[in-house]
Amino acid sequence: MKLPTKYRNILLSDMEPGEMYQKCVAEIAKDAKDVDYRFTETIVYATEVRYAIDVLTKGTPERFWNFGDLKGDADARLWAILDPIQESNKLKIAFVGSGPYPVTAFQLKERYPEGEITCIDNNIVAHFMSEAVIAKLGMNITTRFEKAIDVDYRPFNAIVVAAMVSSKRELIERILKTNSDAIVIVRGTINLSHDRLIELGSTFRDDGSLSGIGTDTPS
Numbered sequence: 310m311k312l313p314t315k316y317r318n319i320l321l322s323d324m325e326p327g328e329m330y331q332k333c334v335a336e337i338a339k340d341a342k343d344v345d346y347r348f349t350e351t352i353v354y355a356t357e358v359r360y361a362i363d364v365l366t367k368g369t370p371e372r373f374w375n376f377g378d379l380k381g382d383a384d385a386r387l388w389a390i391l392d393p394i395q396e397s398n399k400l401k402i403a404f405v406g407s408g409p410y411p412v413t414a415f416q417l418k419e420r421y422p423e424g425e426i427t428c429i430d431n432n433i434v435a436h437f438m439s440e441a442v443i444a445k446l447g448m449n450i451t452t453r454f455e456k457a458i459d460v461d462y463r464p465f466n467a468i469v470v471a472a473m474v475s476s477k478r479e480l481i482e483r484i485l486k487t488n489s490d491a492i493v494i495v496r497g498t499i500n501l502s503h504d505r506l507i508e509l510g511s512t513f514r515d516d517g518s519l520s521g522i523g524t525d526t527p528s
Contacts, residue, residue: 316336320351320352326357326363327356327376330352331376346475350473354408357435358409361409361442364442368445369446373412373419375412377472388420390467391417394466394467394492399423399424400466400467401424402424402466403460403467404417404429405480406429406457406472407429407435407471408430408439408473411428411439411443411450414448415446418448418449425451427450428452431456436452436453439452440452457470458483462488465488467492468488468492468494472513481493493506494509495508496513497513
């Protein structure tokens, strides 16, 4: 798709990829506009692909940071949920909608080296690129090319659903119905109440597209 000029200029700049992403989000908020999934995907994937290429050409980065965390507390909130599970049982985590540069999976593996991390994505380019990055990093992370709704989530005790996953409510209802034990963490607000569901506020809507209206963190 053709982006407005100012967004195209940001994405083609020499800005650090995460800072580039945050600049785009800030511009969307300043414009107080909603953007569709293709617009959102272009911004997010441009960021992740640049990170992925850096790893493939230069090796392991100095740090893995959650560039989508504008408030600076998203990681702490995630660890507060997962640490108690890790203390009582081995973590088996599904990361749904992991993308071409699954930074959350890298952070999870760093914090829980004995945990089993599985990345799930239905975009073939994202799948193969993440596979290559994971191999380059030498991380023991599994990747699966599959539609999120078709996955059997029963082996997992924690499931993290990325902000850009579409039809999140339908997916989460299915997970909660077929897996009676797992904690389900969704980056977004789906207005569903369940004792095993934890929503981490986000500007991403249920269809995976980004809203710049009314909120300030796409974590």
